[in-house]
Amino acid sequence: MSKLKTGTTIGGSTAWHAGNHGTGSGLDADTLDGQEGTYYLNDGDFTSNGFMKRTAAGVYTVDTNTYLTAETSHADVLVDGDFASAGFMKTDGSGNYSVDSNSYLTAETSHADVLVDGDFTSNGFMKRTAAGVYTVDTNTYLTNVVSDTSPQLGGNLDGNSKSISGVTDLTISGDISLSNGAITGVDYFTFNDPGPNEGISWGGGNFSIYESPDDLTTNSAGNLQFVVKSVSPPLRAMTITTSGNVNTSGDVELITNGKAVKVNNTPGTWSMYTDTAGDLIFDFA
Numbered sequence: 001m002s003k004l005k006t007g008t009t010i011g012g013s014t015a016w017h018a019g020n021h022g023t024g025s026g027l028d029a030d031t032l033d034g035q036e037g038t039y040y041l042n043d044g045d046f047t048s049n050g051f052m053k054r055t056a057a058g059v060y061t062v063d064t065n066t067y068l069t070a071e072t073s074h075a076d077v078l079v080d081g082d083f084a085s086a087g088f089m090k091t092d093g094s095g096n097y098s099v100d101s102n103s104y105l106t107a108e109t110s111h112a113d114v115l116v117d118g119d120f121t122s123n124g125f126m127k128r129t130a131a132g133v134y135t136v137d138t139n140t141y142l143t144n145v146v147s148d149t150s151p152q153l154g155g156n157l158d159g160n161s162k163s164i165s166g167v168t169d170l171t172i173s174g175d176i177s178l179s180n181g182a183i184t185g186v187d188y189f190t191f192n193d194p195g196p197n198e199g200i201s202w203g204g205g206n207f208s209i210y211e212s213p214d215d216l217t218t219n220s221a222g223n224l225q226f227v228v229k230s231v232s233p234p235l236r237a238m239t240i241t242t243s244g245n246v247n248t249s250g251d252v253e254l255i256t257n258g259k260a261v262k263v264n265n266t267p268g269t270w271s272m273y274t275d276t277a278g279d280l281i282f283d284f285a
Contacts (some may be wrong), residue, residue: 195219196227196234206230207237214239 008015032040041052046062053063083089087101115126120136127137142148191198191210196217199210208229213222216234223242228235239247271283 193219194221201229208234 041060045060046052048062048064050062050064051067053061055061082097083099085099085101087099088104089097090100091097115134119134120126122136122138124136124138125141127135129135145151194211196208196210196212197219199208201208206228208227209225210227211222211224212218213220214225214236216225216227216236224240225236226238228237235249237249241247272280273283274280
């Protein structure tokens with residue numbers, strides 16, 4: 001019997017024999033698709049039925065969960081048999097679903113309750129004139145308050161306890177109510193015209209001051225009248241004429257409080273006064 005020496009090759013390749021073949025030898029006859037048997041999982045690697053689940057590189061376990069196998073086998077899955085009519089699937093937010101059979105807009109002309117561009121024949125604002133009735137408002141509206149040179153109020157102006165400043169001229173055709181407030185910082189008042197209905201009057205008071213003729217009825221220039229308005233007809237209590245004379249309809253009472261009162265006829269020839277003793281003195285030059 002002849003023996004081959006260890007490491008003998010045939011044509012440069014390893015000579016295989018009973019002593020060097022088998023697992024790990026690298027002999028292609030011992031591999032499957034070029035992989036050794038340890039590369040593959042054996043049935044004995046699993047101890048229960050289920051799905052093979054890869055958990056890491058080269059690591060596999062058995063997943064025993066039950067997964068969907070038919071369209072009617074899982075309670076949490078909606079299938080066609082759950083719906084008895086055609087429509088949209090609608091949820092109430094709690095896992096309950098129903099069929100919504102309403103017809104929704106599918107094109108811009110498919111729904112009578114929807115306004116589309118073809119409903120309008122000109123540019124402008126969409127204006128509602130009645131329930132379900134809309135037209136185009138072609139008016140030009142204010143876009144900048146400053147650009148309105150003649151603004152008008154539709155109601156009362158509430159100043160909200162704020163001031164109005166920067167006014168050069170203010171024209172008012174009606175009354176001004178200051179709610180018992182004061183007018184300050186005024187240089188002078190100019191009344192539009194003379195007459196009994198002009199001038200200064202106190203609400204709830206007795207007197208008025210205005211310019212008019214002495215008849216107190218004519219709206220024309222005249223003397224300065226101090227009038228008791230609380231009687232009828234009004235009483236001309238005192239008048240200052242354009243000549244500087246002072247006329248009164250009653251007595252003139254001088255309360256001196258210890259002071260001298262002197263009346264001079266200047267330039268003239270006499271004077272009248274009270275002395276410190278309270279005597280009335282007439283002094284003729």
